[in-house]
Amino acid sequence: MPDQHSTLRARRRAETQRTVQAHAVRLFTERGFDATTVADVADAAGVSPMTVYRHFPTKEDLVLADANVGLVADGIAATPANLPLTHRIGSALVDSAAQLSSGDVHDPGSNRRFLLARLQLMIATPALRARHLDNHYALQQSIVGALTGESPDPDTVFRAQAAAGACLAAMHTALVRWAEDDGRTDLPDLIAQALAAAFGDDAIGSPTRG
Template sequence: MPDQHSTLRAQRRAETQRTIQAHAIRLFTERGYDATTVTDVAEAAGVSPMTVYRHFPTKEDLVLVDRHGRLVAERIAASSASQPLVRRIGGALIDSAATLTSGGHGDDPAAGEQFLLARLRLMISTPALRARHLDNHYALQQAIVDALGGDATDPDAAFQAQAAAGACLAAMHTALVRWAEDDGRTELPGLIAKALAAAFGDDSVDRVGPEA
């Protein structure tokens, strides 16, 4: 029974976090990031400001916190170590994008895409978020390196993993910017596959949709 109670608490916590973040993204989009306070977000979500800060320690976290890193790491860890680094990382990035855009925000795929688009536009257009987004980029790069495993005492292997992760993330960023500019009309997984293929060659990724 303690495990069940723990699971229920975790589910409630995750639901509260999703609700707060959904209202935050909506208000930031409607009113502007700088013009919206944490108190505004708390009132819209029906919680106290203290609850908001418990889930999101900073205002920037209301936009930047996501589960992308965990999804990518899980998929890399589950991939075959015999595959080239770029294929392992690229496949994880594509699969994670597919998960997040096809039900990553509730049961409505369109809601998931619109939520991601709104977050991405805020990160691109808001100076305070751009700086923190770079920190998140480095954190995701390290999460990828950790998920790849390998011999942590081998500096050359670690360097290769870091280089491959950084290059793949640069290709993904190019795809994300194009996706935002295209207002989400093109499927994101296909755009990421296309960007990876442009950078590393067609054989570096599996074909994904019409854009791959």
């Protein structure tokens, strides 16, 4: 059936992306971002350079591409619309961090170790720090869209943009601290602490994660 074929293709595509990105992050960590070529990544992953570029249009995307945009937008959509904007955004950021940082930081195959390696590369590599701004903007726009819908008025958009920008700044502070601590602390808790420092102790209300 066409739907089954589409699902299978999507699954294979996602598996290829994960494999390529895992090899890329490993090589960048071992050899350095600038010293590692896309051809090196392709060879390690057992695919062609064209396949790498099909999934990751730029070398920087091999580190920066993640599922955070979709996770946060879905999390916001699941929150009651009558809650304060920072509460809705903050809760979604904490919950998405819990999913992306699961597992043992000492396990090379865990989500936690993978996210930590990517963050440390981003902090240490000027080209990645510059491109991170693009990702930051894309996440902010996704948050605004989840909060305001398809036809919002300009004032509503402005308030959502301000709230999203402030929450993302707090999250970024927590991410840097977590990377500097080599992942020894709990990332969702760090983000919650950063949000509380910015907006007060009840910034995200009661924890929503298990």
